[in-house]
Amino acid sequence: MWAVSTVTMLVLAGILPDFQLQSPDGDSATTIAVTAALGAGAFGVLSAVVWPLLVRLLLLVPALVLGLLVFFLNGSLLLLALRVNPSGRPEAAPETAVIVAAVMSAVASATGAALAVRDDDAYRSRLHRLALRRGLPTACSTTPGTAVIQLDGVGHDVLRDAVDQGLMPTVARWLGAGPDPAAVPPTHRLDPWRTDWSSQTGASQLAILHGTNHDVPAFRWYEKDTGEVMVCNRPSSAVELQRRAVARTGHAGLLADDGASRGNLFSGGAGESALVLTVSARRGPGTRSRAGYFAYFCDPANAVRTALSFVAEAGREIGQSVRARLRKQRPRVSRGGLYPLIRAFATVVERDVVVAAVMGDLLAGRSAVYADLVAYDEVAHHSGPRSRDAAKVLRRLDRSLALIENVAEHAPRPYRIVVLSDHGQSPGETFHARYGLTLGDLVRAGCGLPVPRRAERTRSGAEARAAVRAALRRPVEEGGEHHRPGRRPEPVVLASGNLGLVSFPDVPHRMSEEEIAARHPALLSTLANHPGVGFLLVRSEEHGGVVLGARGARVPLADLDADPGPLAVFGPGAADAVRRTHSFPHTADIMVNSSHDPADGEVLAFEEQIGSHGGLGGAQSRPFLLSPLRCSPPVPEDTELVGAEEVHGVLRRWLTEATTGPAGPRVPAPAAPEPSVPQPSAPEPAAPAPAAAEPATEERAA
Template sequence: MTVWAGSTVTMLVLAGILPDFQLQSAHGDSATRIAITAALGAGAFGVLSAVVWPLLVRLLLLVPALVLGLLVFFLNGSLLLVALRINPSGQSEVAPETAVMVAAVMSAVASATGGALAVRDDDAYRRRLYRLADRRRGAHPPCPSAPGTVVVQLDGVGHDVITDAVRKGLMPTVGRWLAAGDGRRPTHRLTPWRTDWSSQTGASQLGILHGSTFDVPAFRWYEKEHREVMVCNRPTSAAELQRRAVERTGDGGLLTVDGASRGNLFSGGADEQALVLSIAARRRGRENRSRAGYFAYFSDPANAVRTALSFCAEVGREIAQSTRARARKQRPRVGRGGLYPFVRAFATVVERDVVVAAVMGDLLAGRTAVYADLVAYDEVAHHSGPRSRDTEKVLQRLDRSLALIEKVAEHAPRPYRIVVLSDHGQSPGETFRARYGLTLGQLVRAGCGLPVPRKAERTHSGTEARAAVRAALRRPVEERGEHHRPSRRRSEPIVLASGNLGLISFPDVPHRMTKEEIDARHPALLPTLANHPGIGFLLVRSEEHGGVVLGAYGAEIPLDRLDEQPGPLTVFGPGAADAVRRTHAFPHTADIMVNSWYEPAEGEVLAFEEQIGSHGGLGGAQARPFLLSPLELPAPAGDGEELAGAEHVHRVLRRWLSESNGPQVPLAEAEQDRRAA
């Protein structure tokens, strides 16, 4: 009744302000009649929003999800026109364009009123949040008393970044958990961990969720036997990587026991999946719920309007920030035009809101394990820098999302332990192209004696947000040379970039080439690369030593001597030699692996992509993510022990889940149980 009254007052106020919105006849009506007309119109609009809107959204799931977001205003305005048309008083009149505005304001007011009232009543608050995620409590068995675990991945947030954010007061929720400076006892511990050489979401999240990072040398790489480029954020590649990991480990994943996967590249073996890239390539059916999260969220018209308004505001914010950066001639800087403002808004608003709402529903449904990825920071940091004012604003909003999840957990039917982690960090620095005027691909062509175009071409910039947008639009991720058929002549090398890691492959040679073979074919290539000031080191296979690291001034260090003679790896710190040796053993390691220059004092690298905050190789903060865990859980690493690699993080999380809910179900047994059911 209070929400209805608030909507009625809102409609009366808007009718008095907007000239194209009338609630009375041309001859005039009494105040009582106008009030009745407004009440009837508001009531009809509320009923249509509650009953018709979810049906419309379910039908519109047949269209791309991003288009659904753009249709929000039109659909909401149409419902208001219908509500006024069926109004028994017959006195209301509104122009279609004004109806859109009136409907948006009324939905926002109704949402705010209902939310404010529901917070005062635990049961009402619980029911309201439950509706947001479209869960049916009766479909699940009673919740066990053992605590559940929700893991939130803050994509790309390094250990140093979150530490500084807490110190500056940008993340008060995390600061309260760590009891930073407020005299209270902490509830969580912050632990850094070290990634593999491939410091990117594809490798890290595959290792965390499925326990294997084997044969993931980079974000994108060329597989000679299949003659195609694998890209971690392409749905078909993600599905294949997940299949390989399951086959290697013999286990379905971290979330096989009553788990939910939200906004991730991989499923983790969860039964409940939404916005998961590895299942986006399947034919749509009951088992494919990769876009179920969109319906769960947009079925509430107030959510749809609020997210659409925030989306538009974020687009405007990005345009203003990029314009200010250009006016100040800020350096380093990359292009932020074209569709990027919309990609950023999708990552920082739409994807965040939908994933957080899905997690809220999982908590209130009492699920055992939930893993969700929020990609907002990673997307903005690529273009604005890891420590820019733009990213600080994103960190503040992510902290509010954590606070909301914590609040919902208090109303869940079982206790929950909130774990927050990142999959990698980001290292700052200008692009290789900006500093030297040519791309890595052009430098390779010069070393091979091939013609070099005068104009440097831009390199693909692959991020999780762009993959999510493409999945929402049902557009595949395309890579140049992804299906390469070598001709009779020697084909040109394929050069791929993954942040500050470059991969060079010769597609006409079926095996991984050795240094001796490369020197015989292109004598100047390896010296040209190794002696370039923008390159830190190379990894190549060797007939004599098995594998060698090459550096400037003729440095050539066999892999088995790196511990006592690190050579060009010295500046990259502890763990670099182990990471390089491990990657060398992968079946699909490129003919030449190239890691960019690294400046330890400033922590800067040179990205081979168009990014001023990058990750993917060795050097700086990109290889130092964090794990934030409750103190009630055992320490993730013993005294003096380093948490090294995503597979190690997987074992830690699995141990925590097993201690709370018993051993996780092996893949074969899970399949048998599913078939029997």
């Protein structure tokens, strides 16, 4: 590596006019070579010794700012290496030093990796040093560990098609679907599962990690008893949701036994958490919310490689956006402003840091790891779930899975790699693009309130923004949202993909159909008869709850299973999902699901997304579970896996099997039973949140 770095420095000195390795009077070739060798050696030593110290001194700097400082710090180290060089008079302009340092770091990283992977022992030793550098004690065990990788937003059919098209060769090999399936027997099985009505990361991941998503009706919703808007990717809201889940189930979470949580919204009770939203709300010397960023950037080669990839990805997004605009591609949403940087963060920085953290966990021999990769979900929101942009992300995610698999082979214990998604995505135009108004405008019109002449678009609530805000230490939801609407008479209208929620803050209880009709006679009919609305859910004093549709359709919840049912177009299980959400204490006064075209699977998002999720309709409700054949089947044959709570039960069973041996394919019942559907005869105040048991240790710190 020293020799290659020396040659690299000599080549750069010959190419760059502002980089000199000889004195103005000229030097012999030998002197120049010695100068380059000493300079390369000094730079290597400084990178190995001084760089980690610099990163630790910058712990108070937001992670994204640290990423922007990578080039400056690396260039400064090169200038220092040239200054202490005792041979010759090497000089470099500051801007040139940045280029030289970046190239030399990249070449050194590539050389070290190429030399190490030629020998398994060397590769194992190199990875072991990485684990030790992060302060992770390695532990040898014959008990299998479990690594669960969440590919955020990848639907079952999208994954299956990507395998068939050759975009994901690693997954294809696991499924025995390579060029010669007979030569490579399958090691994994692929199963679909069905989400709840709220098909989004907050509800799914909370249930997967903590066993329940009770009273999570959407991605964002208004709670009348507190007067606040809850948002799943706001740190304070995520902490409260996790506290409620722990109190309801009575256990800390899936990862409570020597587990690690990486890049998630919730900790799962893990003792090791990095890039986790609930931890980012903590303050004080004990917080480790961004520890994963600094552990990763301690290696200057990682920092330079990721920074270069970040710039390239941002440029790639700008080019793709311009091409889509020039071609007048439809559907299309705005991809300007900070979006190129947000996409680059999700597809490069977050992916690299999380994968590196998982590698460290495997080398440390942790019993359970759960990590979320949000790259596909972010790109699919703006480019479409089956776009070329999203396909390229799937290809890169497959390479990440291959890297994790390779590292697992050198771990001190055997590992079972489980890959799953929390939801899919359904394509389609936005509600605003098709009809020229937002759901909020339609609600105001139905209430007889003035409607702005120019509709204000609803911002996207993609998960990657939470990670960006945490990295920037700005953990507050976007300014367009009202955190505390107060007891105003105007309705609060919130969007969660193609699911809309309408609440009246000045009424302390969940309003009934009769009360809404008396107060705003035209509202329910305006919403139900709009062509962009599929159905409404409201409480009824007569039937407990009713689903309203176009042309006066009014079906009590008890009759939703009639054949053909009013929700049949939204897929199997839609009626059960609606009834379950109706039982939640904080369900909105009016729940609005957009229309759905089963012919092409399209929905109309109430947010600015052309690939959306959050409600019923299409591929968004059909994620996947890719599990090793060594694990017992998730469910018996001809049985469907329904709900994220059942996925939690399956994962808990597999963790138990790792120590006690295989069990049957039984899916444990949820830790806490859901209450029956209420049948109130008169308006009642909304039930308060479940009483809190003593929170887990991590949440007491929060």
